[in-house]
Amino acid sequence: MTTANDPRNPRCTADLGAQYITRTPHYAKTHQIFYEELLAHGILRPLTCPIEGMKLKEGDYNFVAPQGISSIIKHYLKESGADVYFRQHVTKINLRNDKWEVSKETGSSEQFDAVVLTMPVPQILELQGDIANLITECQKKQMESVTYSSRYALGLFYEAGVKIDVPWAGQYITSNPCIRFISIDNKKRNIESSETGPSLVIHTTVPFGVTHSEHSLEDVQEIIFQQLENILPGLPRPVSTQCQKWRYSQVTNAVANCPGQMTLHLNPLLVCGGDGFTQSNFDGCVTSALSVLEVLKNRT
Numbered sequence: 001m002t003t004a005n006d007p008r009n010p011r012c013t014a015d016l017g018a019q020y021i022t023r024t025p026h027y028a029k030t031h032q033i034f035y036e037e038l039l040a041h042g043i044l045r046p047l048t049c050p051i052e053g054m055k056l057k058e059g060d061y062n063f064v065a066p067q068g069i070s071s072i073i074k075h076y077l078k079e080s081g082a083d084v085y086f087r088q089h090v091t092k093i094n095l096r097n098d099k100w101e102v103s104k105e106t107g108s109s110e111q112f113d114a115v116v117l118t119m120p121v122p123q124i125l126e127l128q129g130d131i132a133n134l135i136t137e138c139q140k141k142q143m144e145s146v147t148y149s150s151r152y153a154l155g156l157f158y159e160a161g162v163k164i165d166v167p168w169a170g171q172y173i174t175s176n177p178c179i180r181f182i183s184i185d186n187k188k189r190n191i192e193s194s195e196t197g198p199s200l201v202i203h204t205t206v207p208f209g210v211t212h213s214e215h216s217l218e219d220v221q222e223i224i225f226q227q228l229e230n231i232l233p234g235l236p237r238p239v240s241t242q243c244q245k246w247r248y249s250q251v252t253n254a255v256a257n258c259p260g261q262m263t264l265h266l267n268p269l270l271v272c273g274g275d276g277f278t279q280s281n282f283d284g285c286v287t288s289a290l291s292v293l294e295v296l297k298n299r300t
Contacts, residue, residue: 003068004242006157006199014155014185014199015069016244018282019170020047025059027283034286039063043071049188053172064189072282092129093270100268103129114299116292118274120248121146121255134264142262146276147253151180151209151246152217154224156238158197164235178227180205197239202228209249217243250280258284260291269299 006012021044023035038044047062056062065071077084092103096111103109117124121143125135135143158164169188173179181203186192202224204212212220221243228235255262255277262277264270273292278284 001069001073002244003070004155004244006197006240008157008240009160009196011193012157012186012196012199013068014157014201014242015065015183015189016153016155016201016242017246018069019064019181019183019188019201019203020051021063021065021282022056023061023063024057024283028059028061031283031286035063038072038075041075043067043075045190047188048190049169050167051170051172051183051188052168053174054170066189066191068189090127093127093131094129095265095268098268100270101129112268114269114296115271116296117270117272118288120148120274121272121276122148122248124272131264131270134270139262139264142255143272143276145253146251146255148248149206149209149250149252150213151206151249152204152212152220152224153244153246154202154204154221155185155242155244156200156202157240157242158199158236158238160195160197162197162236164198164200164232166232173231176205176227176231178204178208178223179231182228182231200235200238206249209246213245213247217245220245251275251284254279258287260288261295263295266299269296271295 002015002017004014004016028035035044043065044063045066047064089105090102091105093115094101094103099111099113100115101109101111102115125140125143164184166184170181170183172181179202183201185199185201186196187198204224221241254275258278260273260277262272264272271292273288275284275288278288
């Protein structure tokens with residue numbers, strides 16, 4: 001759920017990850033309170049613009065985030081009242097005097113009463129320290145079975161006044177080896193304005209993401225540009241770009257039976273959650289969060 005900003009005009013934004021939220025009839029009931037809250041705050045709105053090639057099942061309903069998909073995360077972080085620190089790369093977790101000592105890439109460490117890990121499962125398995133010995137063989141096998149797709153996303157930002165004359169807000173592409181999805185992002189979110197230019201988002205196919213996983217962002221971006229010219233010839237040159245590599249994009253195989261969480265240690269508590277234990281969508285994240293919450297409540 002990443003939203004990028006045009007460095008020249010912060011009001012021009014583009015969702016480089018999730019594009020829209022699909023609510024199924026089942027989750028419309030079980031997660032009703034979450035949808036009602038996000039709709040009441042204007043964080044979600046119904047998707048009203050056409051997305052060509054979208055596959056919809058009966059009863060499904062789609063929403064967009066007018067302020068960008070990252071506004072969902074920002075809302076919950078604000079509501080939590082927690083102190084949030086970004087870009088703290090955790091490398092090691094050790095047990096010290098009935099607390100967890102969490103070490104960072106910088107070499108510094110802090111101690112915590114409980115730890116919840118929600119990063120991609122392969123990154124949990126890379127953590128060093130006592131955590132590596134706490135994961136049972138059964139748990140390790142379950143986590144090693146989790147697989148992800150990989151892809152690139154490219155955001156293109158244009159000058160105010162530029163028109164991208166197509167009848168759709170988004171389109172799934174089936175005939176290109178590189179590009180899978182294109183979105184006129186401000187049109188998709190229904191926030192078109194004469195003061196800001198359009199933003200375009202391109203998602204690559206999964207095979208392309210795998211084949212080019214170790215290539216430089218510059219090389220990948222140039223290939224995407226070349227393929228985009230075949231689909232939308234004559235596009236003006238953007239004023240700025242942002243290329244995002246998703247090594248761990250969507251979960252293609254979650255932990256068996258999708259339990260929502262995996263408890264590695266009870267006292268002090270060390271628990272894993274996230275889409276690797278459910279599914280890669282909004283409702284999967286909520287399901288995992290509720291599962292982790294139950295573990296935390298039972299601990300106190």
